[in-house]
Amino acid sequence: MTRKNFIMTTKSGQIVRRVEALLAKMTVDEKVSQMVHTSAAIPRLGIPEYNWWNECLHGVARAGRATVFPQSIGMAASFDDALLYRIGTAISDEARVKFHQAGNLGNRGQYFGLTFWTPNINLFRDPRWDAVRKLTANARIDRPYGRGVDQRSAGQRCELP
Numbered sequence: 001m002t003r004k005n006f007i008m009t010t011k012s013g014q015i016v017r018r019v020e021a022l023l024a025k026m027t028v029d030e031k032v033s034q035m036v037h038t039s040a041a042i043p044r045l046g047i048p049e050y051n052w053w054n055e056c057l058h059g060v061a062r063a064g065r066a067t068v069f070p071q072s073i074g075m076a077a078s079f080d081d082a083l084l085y086r087i088g089t090a091i092s093d094e095a096r097v098k099f100h101q102a103g104n105l106g107n108r109g110q111y112f113g114l115t116f117w118t119p120n121i122n123l124f125r126d127p128r129w130d131a132v133r134k135l136t137a138n139a140r141i142d143r144p145y146g147r148g149v150d151q152r153s154a155g156q157r158c159e160l161p
Helices: 015-025 028-033 072-076 081-104 133-150
Strands: none
Touching: 072 081, 072 133, 081 133
């Protein structure tokens, strides 16, 4: 059975109903398997494995060649919201291309998903980021950069193959 045969993959109907339909078909073990960054495949439902550990604070990191932008403190120093949005959009575009290329090759490994940890706003609660100076920079770029990366604000959604 292909993914297209399931109600949750149809484009008609409300997202809430589609999510509820998917959850109703999943076992407890299957639901638990989706709660870690190395989410297991659920072949009977047409769900591929997915690794949602990725970051793109100043470019698509660790997934091969990509455009590298300045660190957040440098981007924030521009005080140019339009530029920050364009940077976020460029990163999002590269990320989606890398995601589709990797998927076409069967690579669903770490750093090739579409879930990004960026920007980190509350540094004091995330031990990976110890530079307090980045706090104000990340807070400064959050809205325009985040909207660019997300692209939902522009109504541009990436259709999965």
